[in-house]
Amino acid sequence: MNIKMDLSEIILYLDLMKKEDKRPLLNELKMMLYFLEDYQQVKEFYNKLKEPKLNIQFKFLAYSLIHFIEEREECIKLKQHILSKSKRKYYSLFIHEILLCKSQEEAMNIIDEAKQYGIELGEIWASRYDSMWRIKNDQKAWKEGIEHDQAELFPEMYEEFCEMKAKYFENLPLEHLKQNLLKEQTNGLNNRKVGKVSVFPRSVHVKEFAKRVSKGICQLCDEKAPFVDKQGNPFLEVHHIKYLSEKGTDTIDNVVALCPNCHRKIHLLELDQDFKKIKKKALKNMEF
Ligand SMILES: [Zn+2]
Ligand SMILES: [Zn+2]
CATH class of the missing domain: 1.25.40 (Serine Threonine Protein Phosphatase 5, Tetratricopeptide repeat)
Structure with a gap:
């Protein structure tokens, strides 16, 4: 599966x-x-x-x-x-x-x-x-x-979800998406301090933000996404600059959208120059 x-x-x-x-x-x-x-x-x-x-x-x-x-x-x-x-x-x-x-x-x-x-x-x-x-x-x-x-x-049920999700994000202005995420970031931190369970798992929204601001262009090689998915959106993968496994955060300042090739490359080679480039891109994403 x-x-x-x-x-x-x-x-x-x-x-x-x-x-x-x-x-x-x-x-x-x-x-x-x-x-x-x-x-x-x-x-x-x-x-x-x-x-x-x-x-x-x-x-x-x-x-x-x-x-x-x-x-x-x-x-x-x-x-x-x-x-x-x-x-x-x-x-x-x-x-x-x-x-x-x-x-x-x-x-x-x-x-x-x-x-x-x-x-x-x-x-x-x-x-x-x-x-x-x-x-x-x-x-x-x-x-x-x-x-x-x-x-x-x-797969059938999942596809139905993908369609609902695409429709939902289509109607959600980028500015709103960003505001929701920034608001949740502060709430999330406060909740963690008092030991509450987070009620708004962010990941799917963070990914959507990174994909949206990239406008279908890989943020490492600057090429167009290699293909579009079933909903017609450019296919890019979301990468966490500081890995979640190394205590990186699931926040919009820590993600970029990459083509599958560059995503592989980043993980395999971990080149310093690539790291610097995507770090800069992520900061620029935030200015949107
Ligand atoms: Zn690329
Ligand atoms: Zn990654």
């Missing part, structure tokens, strides 16, 4: 659906869940889904989502929410809580609680508390199942 969505694209996808009064389909939500990389991202995704306007039916998504919850408190909240909405027997909600709890005694209590809902888990589960490795295995198995059954739907 040659598509990949990052969290910022997923959040944007949900926002655009919200704007168009569309409710994401279960398969679309599963695709998003599939692409998340760690529990932090799961939490941000889950928080987003709780927005009332999205109208998410958690009782259907719960079978999938539950495997990715890594905190007992969150697990209990999801479980209670589901049980209040549906009379079905959700074995996995209780089993997952056992895997997260810390003692045999707690596990026994969960087994008893399940009985009240007509769910017989069996005593064997009493010893399976505190099993993060089982949770990781379940996550892996879920992803493999998705690859087997649903991954062929992903």
Whole structure:
């Protein structure tokens, strides 16, 4: 599969659906869940889904989502929410809580609680508390199942997102895009200081800014982009001047748009003269 969505694209996808009064389909939500990389991202995704306007039916998504919850408190909240909405027997909600709890005694209590809902888990589960490795295995198995059954739907859903995204950015003046990003940069910093989760993953917007100011011209070799993408936009890749892995920031003063050749070259050769050139370009981008 040659598509990949990052969290910022997923959040944007949900926002655009919200704007168009569309409710994401279960398969679309599963695709998003599939692409998340760690529990932090799961939490941000889950928080987003709780927005009332999205109208998410958690009782259907719960079978999938539950495997990715890594905190007992969150697990209990999801479980209670589901049980209040549906009379079905959700074995996995209780089993997952056992895997997260810390003692045999707690596990026994969960087994008893399940009985009240007509769910017989069996005593064997009493010893399976505190099993993060089982949770990781379940996550892996879920992803493999998705690859087997649903991954062929992903390109189609992804393309729909690309069209929505292109339309959205087409109607968003560059000046607004820049203002949003600069505003968010300050908010983001303040949020980090107080330990809040960022609510506006920037990446997709930062990339759009870099592509837009480059006007389809590679910012290293100054040549036109080699081809246009399916939406008719010049194909350039966004490069972080100071790498994110080296604590570079995902901000508009740290990115340039490059043709695929130059992008390869920059990473392979890491030439000082190239570095200086793109650094200058990035500063000039900011003057736009
Ligand atoms: Zn180039
Ligand atoms: Zn790069």
